[in-house]
Amino acid sequence: MVIACPKVSSAAVLCLLIASGPASAADALTIASFGGQYTASQSKSQYDPFTARTGVTIKSVDYNGGLAELTAQVRSGTVNWDIVDVELQDLDRGCADGLFEKVDPAQLPAGSDGVPAIKDFVAGSLHECGVGTVIWSNVLAFSDPAFPDAKPSRIEDFFDLERFPGRRGLPKRPHAILEWALMADGVAPSEVYGVLATPEGLDRAFAQLDTIKDQSVFWETGAQMIQLLADGEVALSAAYNGRVQSAISDDAKPLKIIWDRQIWNADYYAVVAGTHAKNTAFDFVRFATGTVPLAEQTKYIAYGPVRRSSQPLIAPAIAATLPTAPGNFNNALAFDAAWWTAHGDAINERYAAWLVQ
């Protein structure tokens, strides 16, 4: 800028430099998250209370996961997002790539029952580069009127077009889908990732997906997935449990969740490396991952809080709809983020190619 206007007086140049320098305390934060009901739940339980308390306004941006946009921002030095809501596989990868600021767990507030944060957060929900918020789950969901007689109830039913005819909804990314394909084909849950790591195992998963390919509709966002189910465009879909639950309880949509072989994952808040609002961003993360805001979030979406101290604050009716409720968690599989970090690139590309072939 200084080079472009050599005749500008030195005072004006100084002004420009000051104006573009990093602000010490930001009065606004930009948070990228997954949109729809999920962002709404964060907004009501975390963004709004934080603004009311500190006066810092929060601008919410929607994205679809993945590190592409974030990488582009950090590498080009134009960081627009201060905080991102990320899934574990992206957190791992982004942390290794230096996209996120490091977190000091000692700085996190203790639970409302006085238990220090390190013991209050469930195992795995504190990360070098992020602080866990919710446990959510990949489940199957179906439109109740689409199956007037027998209702699908198991993962095998997703691939059984004869007994359960109707179009299938699949995400445009392969996470959880390939795992389900193998389990439906008879692979034991404990062996899924081992089999998937072999070329034959991967081919086997894709062969299983081929059986429903012609009947599949692909969605990009969680909001699209709900729309397809609610409009009857698909009968049975891969889904995020919280969005489906919101559609059932808030909008009275005739949808049902199949908990069989749910694959659960966690979300985290991570502060973007190079943000000008680093301090304010960490203030927000500390506040939002506190006992009360996390418990509050369950009122707006059925994702389980990662703090143990939040559990007693959840109403029993809501607790029963969470992925971690005893009846739902029976044969759940933990999403293996480290495995996906190691193998994801080639599989993502193959899945994207499989889609259009």
Next chain:
Amino acid sequence: MNAASPSRAGWALVLPLVAFIVIAFLAPIATMFLRSVHDPEIADLMPRTRQALAQWDGAGVRQVAFDAVSADLQEANATNQIGRLAQRLNREQNGLRRLIDVTARQLQQNPDTQLARIDPGWSDPDLWRILARVTSPWTGRHLLNALDVTVTADGALVRQEEARRLYVDLFLRTAWVAALVTLICALLGYPYAYAMAASGPSLRTLLLFLVLLPFWTSLLVRATAWIVLLQRRGVINEGLLAMGLISETGRLDLIYNMTGTIIVMVHVLLPFFVLPLYSVMAGLPTSYVRASASLGAHPLRTFARVYLPLTYPGVAAGGLLVFILSLGYYVTPALVGGRTGQLISNQIAFHMQRSLNWGLAAALGTLLLLAVLLLALTLPRLAERGGLRA
């Protein structure tokens, strides 16, 4: 002096536009061309390896190369770039991520370990041939990949394995869709433009308004409106069901497939065909048609021999416009195309936004742009030679 001043002032007046075109149009396109053949990311992350392998003859790996890789990996470790490097190398050769991760972790603990002792993979001469190739900043592999061709370790060109072969098919599919959309636009647009040209002032205003109305509506709104109309429980299917023309199980799949892409693209692009054609038709003197009729020609003969040839320039202009716009269509296929209605632009977006393979995205974009340029330069000439200028 007098003659020079206005010319200088004139240049000053067009300067903003020239600057705008250079900055917003020519520079990005030049960057894209460059990116499709110039990819220095790995070379920048492994500068020593690049130097050690630059003059390598391909026979026997010398110690200096091992040391260079070791030093580069340690530096990447120290600067937090190892994840990025592993990802980039893995894209060139599947499996390299694991090798790099394992090696980097070992080197962090014990910087002096020999690479071959950490993992036998380092003794494979093919690996070194790949390294030599990918550490060179100038490359043709993105353009080759965009044509479903890949380079083997010993430098031979082979077709991509079948599960990953899709770009040639997608280019062909895109061209086919563009041709079909252009044809449908012509069949729908020609009578409409004629009706506009032939009608009185008030009807003409109404018809013009009807063409322009969708033109003024946001692309997203139009796509969403089509979803409401075309989906399985949408207006059209419910209507047909109520009339008893289809059964409950026989609902038509009109959207989230190629049919959806074509219907919505025709709707969006129709004004681009109608408007240039109408401007040609409106300028035609009616005396030619009357002359033909008074000489005894049948109306069909008059149309085929007199009217149609006179409107060829409008057809050619509208058709070319629709065809070229279709080739780059992105939003509509993304929203209503489902799985089978995706075009090449959707893959370019995928590599820009999700896989971060910007080199391949640039190569696909370059090929698409070259195809468009070729068409834009040759089609009008062909049309002229074929007498379309009448």
